[in-house]
Amino acid sequence: MQAAPREIDRYVEMRECRGMSAGNVDFATLRALFDACADMPTSEQKAFVATQPDLDEQQRSMVLAWLQADAAADRTERSDVVQTLGNDWVQSRHAALQSYWFGRRIGPFLVRELLGQGGMGSVWKAERIEGGFAQRVAIKLLATARPVSAVQMQRFAAEREMLAGLRHPGIAGLLDGGETEDGVPYLVMELIDGQPIDTWCKARASSLGERVGLLLQACSALQAAHAALVIHRDIKPANILVDAQGQVRLVDFGIARVLDASMADAPATAQGERLMTLGYASPEQLRGDPTGIASDVYSLGLVAYELLCGKPAQADSALGLVTQIRQICEDDPPPPSTVGDAGLRHAGLGRELDAIIMKALRKAPEQRYPTIDALAADLLRWQNRQPVDALRADRWYVWRKRVHRSRGALIAAGLLVGMLTAVALNWRWQSLQLAVERDKALVATRFMSAMFERANPASHLGKVPDAIQMAEQGAAELLQDSDLDAETRALLCHTNGRVLLALGQFSRALELANRGLSVLPQEEPAFAETRVELLLLKAEALAEMADWNDAVASVKDARDALAEVRDEDARRWLAVRLLDRQARLDLDRHESAAVAANLPKALQAANALVDAEMDHTPLDARRQSARELLASILLTRCRHSVAQASSHAESYCEQAQSYRERVFPPDHPGRLNALQELAVLAGNRGEGQEALRLSERLLAQTRGVFGDGHPRTAVAALNLGVEYRIAGRYDAAEAQYRFAYAVLRQTRGESHPHTLMVRNNWANVAYAREDFDTALTLHREVQAHRREQLAPNDPELAQSATNVAKCLWRLGRWREALAELDASMVPEEPSARRTQTMLRLFLEMQRGEFGDMESRITRLQQEIAAASPDTRGSAAIAWLALLYLEHRHADHSQLQQAWQALREAMRRDDGRELVSEREVASWERTHADIVPASASAD
Known part of the structure; x- marks a missing residue:
């Protein structure tokens, strides 16, 4: 029996058009060979396969095994046999892929592990080995080692372009792409x-x-x-x-x-x-x-x-x-x-x-x-x-x-039929009730009309009152006894309080929240929704005032009151808002474990809320409110990931900012929130100019939205001052700190964390200028305030202890510096922990205690390498390593190599705290045999 000519022709055509060489054959070609041989006598099958020059021994054996299986099977359906052919092929290709790609370099990445393969290609786990930072990614490339066809090239190019345009928290993002040295296209994706x-x-x-x-x-x-x-x-x-x-x-x-x-x-x-x-x-x-x-x-x-x-x-x-x-x-x-x-x-x-x-x-x-x-x-x-x-x-x-769903209403309707005779007796009571509601509406209208009347310039000698003055006047009226009923007064307290909160008048917003709560009848389910709203307002105001414990208590009270809210829709919305507020509180209190545990619940609830509101038009207030809630929770995830130095930080923050740009119009303040986190990430990557650009943009936009007197503007100025200090522009940094301090002291008080942060950074400018006495005085002041209001294990207390110890060390008071560190907790944040460890090593070196210093320096070098692209601390580690080698009397080549590493680190590390240009230059002058004359000017 001869093979069908069309099947042999098809096999030869595939072999020729694909440019096959020995051992480089794909499954489709082997399948075509199988079809060409399937109807031959067994003796001819073996001879025909043996004469094919493109096959290696393993592939010849595989095709012959398929033909034997086909001969032994029920031939009513050849495709039933063909299904099993792919299993052998997949196993052989898996081994071939492992052998071919494992350990190879693709762009800046090193291939580590095969994650999976399919019809389009294979997916590998890989690690970045250049670029100055560690990164694990998934690389997708074609599974075949033969030259890539134009069709496959087109499809990969389309996939790359398509993936680059997909931005959604639920879609793995595209990071990079290109072609390998062999011409195989690849995509680098989020792992x-x-x-x-x-x-x-x-x-x-x-x-x-x-x-x-x-x-x-x-x-x-x-x-x-x-x-x-x-x-x-x-x-x-x-x-x-x-x-x-x-x-x-x-x-x-x-x-x-x-x-x-x-x-x-x-x-x-x-x-x-x-x-x-x-x-x-x-x-x-x-x-x-x-x-x-x-x-x-x-x-x-x-x-x-x-x-x-x-x-x-x-x-x-x-x-x-x-x-x-x-x-x-x-x-x-x-x-x-x-x-x-x-x-x-x-x-x-x-x-x-x-x-x-x-x-x-x-x-x-x-x-x-x-x-x-x-x-x-x-x-x-x-x-x-x-x-x-x-x-x-x-x-x-x-x-x-x-x-x-409406059984209660239907039962009520049935009862109503039986109560028709009572309607005539009840009509007078109803009309009286309507009169009460009418009077309540009239009183509320008079109150609002009076507020707008007070905005008349004639009442202010021609000066138009601003929003803060109007809100303050309304608050004063609400805090006094008037003829407003309890529910109306509570609702107006909530509305006016939210306005004052947005204007930065936190203490007045808190007063109104407490006033509204005080006038509501206790344990009355009819007012439960208003009570939850007021408790949320109270928690917001307390959080802005850094009164974390009372804010947490208010959220707990709101959660208890939520169970009494009768309206199912209102209860669902309030539950998501409570999750959002709790997550932000946990983040502000540095409760990282609680944030990690609760964020997924908040995100899932907010996503469900957004999806539930999709039936509303895009401009519908409910739909917009749901999206704003999700935007808030995405921002919290971004801030948490930055604080934890997570590998997802950049992706999460870009998602948060991208979503905010979709949700909020161009001039809305909601667009500003994620910019600061993106600036921090840029600085951590060593992109100082980008961090400075983002911080300047953030201050300009915040000032345009809120004005000079708002605390948010002051915080933006504080952050810009940090970037100026890192860039060595100390006068510009001090100007921003001076402005921020004046605004924050007035709006948030002397002991608020943001006010203290300004003083802390002001002290850092004095430290950078080597005015260590002034820096020590300022850091001691900040430390005293923090000790009064923070728990002993708060990270900001550890920061103060490290700052004070640095100043004492620079002043030659190393025993006091060590005592300061010994009395402090070890910071959880990686960068702060490295700084404290390095300072301790400098102090021990000064005391002549070298012990296990070499292994500790090595661990620090490994940590900073793993933290890449965050280069903060790399210069200090390199300085420690050089001084330690000098103590060991290392040879000339080792010292020169360590010095070169130090100079390279100083070029990359904008956040130098424990090494100065002056002291390095002094070392270079005394080691002229190590430092080339042409480089000493560096």
């Missing part, structure tokens, strides 16, 4: 430390509600991609990762396709190039039909099916390939509640979720949810116990659902 969504849920025995919450996060990320005209086309659990904080991250847009008419004829779905995962592919993908948003809806429906009931919906691997494809295209899976885990089913997996999932899994794309948002909206309706859209056609279901 997500997480687990596939199904694995994550199993490991934690997540409840049904928690699983739906994760699906909603995935919906939010996928909808953002669709909004950018991008579909994923390979949605599966392995591409939906969940980190330790419960945040969903969508990864691997490797086979995504831009939704653009110009791509309609792109070769991404040409024969042999269909890239998908069979168990999560849509029918139209398998048929080779055009794919769009509906395909992602289907695949996410498959993930939801498996996540909610614990079993996959399609593609049983025990079936043959053709059978699997036919099943996916034609057969509906059973409803998830009929196959699900009993525990999940008892928790609510029933008809409604069945309908939602099965609508997403309809075979015809036009019968599914039209968008991911529509699917998310139905999941939210299920969460909120509202009628789901997937069952909208069942009028009896909708009626029962509404009756269930």
Whole structure:
């Protein structure tokens, strides 16, 4: 029996057009060889394979093994045998990939570990080995070692361009890209430390509600991609990762396709190039039909099916390939509640979720949810116990659902029928009640009218009062007895208090919050919502005044009062606001563990709130308020990551700033918040000019929004002063500190942390000028204030102890300096801890105590290398190393190498605290044999 000529022709054509060489053959070519030999007699098969010059021995043995398996199988479906062929290929390619790429350099990265491979390419864990900072990334590149085709090059270029435009907290970001020395395109992506969504849920025995919450996060990320005209086309659990904080991250847009008419004829779905995962592919993908948003809806429906009931919906691997494809295209899976885990089913997996999932899994794309948002909206309706859209056609279901949700109202209506006879007796009471409400409205109107009347210039000798004066006058009126009823007075106290809070009048805002709380009847559920609002206002004011303990107590009181709020919608909103306020309080109190534990809950709740409000128009106040809440929580995550020197800090802060720019209009103060954190990160990377530019921009914009007298303007000036000091512009730094101190002392008081921070940084300028006596006096003042108001383990007390010890050391009072450090706690923040350790080493060196100094210096060098691109402290470490080598009488070459390392570190390290140009220059003058004459001027 001879092989079909067309099959041999196809094999030869593939071999020639792909430029095969020995051992460099892809699976498609081996499969074509298998098809060419399958109908030959066994003796001819072996001879034909042996004559192929492109194969190595392993590949020849593999093809012959496939042919033996084919001969022994039921030949009714050759594709059933072909399915097993890929397993051998994958295993061999896995070994080949490991051998080829492991330990190779790609751009500035070193390849470390194969994370996975698929139809589009392979994904590797890699580490940055140049650029001055440590970074772990995921690198995606083509899985084949042969020359890359033009089609694949085009697809990779499209993927890179597409990924660069996707910005969403739930989508892994693109960091870099290019081609290897071999011409293989690669993408460098954010490395997500997480687990596939199904694995994550199993490991934690997540409840049904928690699983739906994760699906909603995935919906939010996928909808953002669709909004950018991008579909994923390979949605599966392995591409939906969940980190330790419960945040969903969508990864691997490797086979995504831009939704653009110009791509309609792109070769991404040409024969042999269909890239998908069979168990999560849509029918139209398998048929080779055009794919769009509906395909992602289907695949996410498959993930939801498996996540909610614990079993996959399609593609049983025990079936043959053709059978699997036919099943996916034609057969509906059973409803998830009929196959699900009993525990999940008892928790609510029933008809409604069945309908939602099965609508997403309809075979015809036009019968599914039209968008991911529509699917998310139905999941939210299920969460909120509202009628789901997937069952909208069942009028009896909708009626029962509404009756269930409104049973109280219906019962009341029934009772009303029985009470009609009492209406006539009750009409007078109702009219009296209406009169009371009318009188309350008139009194409130008169109060507001009087406030605006007081703005009349005629009442102020021609001077128009500013916003602060008007708010202060309103506050004075509210704090006095008047004819306002209790509820109206409380609401006006809250409104006026929030205005005063925004204007920086924190003590007056606190007075109004307390006044409003005092007039509300205690333990009255009808006023619970107003009580929570006032307690939140009180917590905000106390936090601005750095009264952390009372602020925490107010949040706790608000949380207790929340249980009494009757309106479900109001209770949901207030709960998210409380989570936001608690997270910011924890951050201000340096409670990093509490922030890490509570931030994921706050983010999930805020995302759910935003998703729930998506039905409102973009300008709707509720929708905008929900987005502003999410923006606040994203900023808290950014600030926390910066404080913890997290590797995610830059990504989180860029996300926070990007989201704020979408949420707030151009001149809104909400756009300013993340700029300072981005400036800090730029400084940590050694980009002093960028940090200075951002800080100058922040002060100019803050001043434009709030004016010169607002504490936020003063804080922006304080931060700009820090950048001026680092740049050596001491006069400019002092000018900013002088302005900031005047404003903060007046608005926040002498002992407020921000006021003390100004004094602390002012002292640092004196230290940089080597005026150590003045610096010591100022640092002692700051330390005394902090001891009065901070807990013994507060990081700012450790900062003061280090600053005082530095001054004492420079003044030659090293015993007092050591005593100061011994009495202090070790800072948790890495940079502050390194500074204190280095200072202690300098002091011990001064005392002649060298002991284990070499190992400690080595550890510090390793720490600073790991902290890269944050170079702070590198110059001091290099100075320590040079002095230690000199003590050991190291040879000339070692000292010269250490000196060169010191000079290089001093060029990079803008934040030098423990080494000065003067003392290094003095050392160089006494070591002319080590320092080249041409370099001594450095």
